[in-house]
Amino acid sequence: MRHLKGEPRQQSTLFPESLDDYVSADNPVRVIDAYMDSLDMLALGFTQAATKHTGRKPYDPADLLKLYTYGYLNQVRSTRRLEKECHRNVEVLWLMKRLAPDFKTLANFRQQNSKAIREACRGFIQFCREASLLDSRMIAIDGSKFRAAASMSKTYNRKQLDALQKRLNRKIDDYLHLMAKSEQSGTNDKGSIHEALSQLQKRKVRLDGLSGSLDKGASQCCETEPEAKRMRSGREGIVVGYNVQSAVDVETGLIVHHEVTTEGSDNRQLEPIATTAKSELGADTLQVLADAGYSNGEQLERCEEQGIEPAVPVNRAVNNKGNYFQKSEFTYDSEQDQFTCPAGQLLTYQTYNRKKKHRLYARTGCNACPLQGRCTSADKRWVTRHFNEDALDRSQQRVDENPGLMRLRSAVVERPFAQLKHNMGMRRFRCWGQSGAESEMGLAVMAYNLNRMINALGVQRMLQLI
Structure with missing residues (x-):
């Protein structure tokens, strides 16, 4: 049988191939390496960017950021899987120069550098501006729900929490009764009863704390991740998670700004997201496209006061009490x-x-x-x-004068969410808490933006600009 045969594994060569030979000149991993090396880790605020003269040498934050960016771009977000990739993936071996940090080191880096990761993400937008790659004056804004690490079963409203506390109190009473019987009979199972009772009482303290948060006006609470909220998420129904807002540049498709919020509605997000995006772009004026979920007269008027022209369909109340004049x-x-x-x-x-x-x-x-x-x-x-009817009318007029704006909005802003959730596997956060979710989203957005510009310009052009 005439088949292609590989080289014998034990055979040595006179001139061994270098690791660089396994990574082609047009491999995107070269852009990740060059860009992260260009960042000032100390100015961005990464931990261990400044080293001490004594003690064990830490990993360079730039190297860990490279690994994470590569991982999120290739659906490898688990720290244990990233650790394995450092030993078996040729591209990662090249990128990390054979360094292989353990999973705990990687987890601590992601947990401790939430703010710095966001600053690095912002830095790429500034890099694109300085390279004259980002100079449009129109963005599209939208929000999407991402599941939190917490489970739906650990989220309660007032009625559910009260029922849970009653069941817990009954269990505690039962164990107290068992302990009393055990003392009377002189059996040796008091230790196990005491341990179970201790665990129940600790849980009672946690639930009492959650009850206190509901007493302060909250409508729901999550036992394992207090910052996560129940939200309505279209086809997925009700999810426990965060509402991620993004502002996407119409020309390049880059995510110029994103925010991880705990509000289930988009109604109060237009002005803060649009204002920050305008600042990131360094624009004097800005056109903003959004769907009817952002219809808020006060927000629209604030945007106009800051040189932002929103085109948002307005939600109008309909008189449905008979066939009456609207x-x-x-x-x-x-x-x-x-x-x-x-x-x-x-x-x-x-x-x-x-x-x-x-x-x-x-x-x-x-x-x-x-x-x-x-x-x-x-x-x-x-x-x-x-109160802000004039601002609502102006916004609706912009939509009516150019109906294609809403089709453009959909094509521009919903595509990144599809890429993040489907191609990059970002349907659910792995880190606990809003800070951890912000770290993950920052890494995902950085990977998405880098990949977007690599696809648009090519590896060699990006390397020249860096």
Whole structure:
């Protein structure tokens, strides 16, 4: 049989091949190596960036950041798997120069450098700006839910927590009764009963602490990861996790800013995300695209005050109480601050609702109006106007004038989330707590952005720019 045969494993060669020969010139791992070496780890705030003159030498933070970036780019996020890759993966052997940190060292690095990792992620955006790779003035914003390390079964609302505390108290009472019987009978199982009782009492202390957080106004609590929240996540239903916000540049597809939040809704995220993205881009003005989940008049007005033009579809309330006139059929006069109804009658300002941020307008005498059957069943028709109605109108007008903006938004901002979750395996965080989630997301975003520019420019061009 004529098959290709490999070289004998024991055969030595006169001129051994170097490790560099196994990594081609166009391998993306070379860009990861060059870029991380260009960073000032001490200025970014990485631990052990500055070394002492005595004691065991630590690993260079740049080397550990290289390994993590490579791992997240290739769906290897487990510290134990990364440790194995250091011994068997040729690309990792080249990248780490045969260094093989243990999993505990890697875990501590990710846990202790959350802020520094985010700064390194920001640094890549600044690098792209300085290299004139990022100069557009339009971004798209969206949020996506990522599962936390905590389990759904460890998250409770008030009713669930009260029921759990009652069951726990019954168990404690049962064990106290058993201990009393054991003392009376003189049996030798008091030690095991005491140990079980001790564990139950420790749990009772934890649950009492959670109950205290609910007493302060929280609607839910998580026993194992207090910062994680139950959130509605589209097709996935209810998940325990975090709402990750991202601002994506329309031209390059780079994630210019991201934030790991604990708010289940996007309604209050537009202004802080857009403002920070504008600062990252160093732009005087910025166009922002977002879906209707970001429809918030106060946020829209704040954006406009800072030179940001939001194009966000507005969520309008619909009068579904019969076949009645909608608010859009009432004409507003800004000079007189009043509405004109379809019958030509004036609705004047009456009061306001601070909670809903509405001004309310009305007129009496609707019983005598020939159009009452199409307007209201009462003698008075009310119409509301949002405190920031003008900002809402301007945002809706931008969408109406260019319907393609929403298709562009979807194509731009939802793609990175698909890449992070599907191609990079970031459906669930491995680290506990919001700080750990921020570390993981920072590493994932850095890997995504690096890969995005490598695909756009090529390895050699990126190496020249670095």
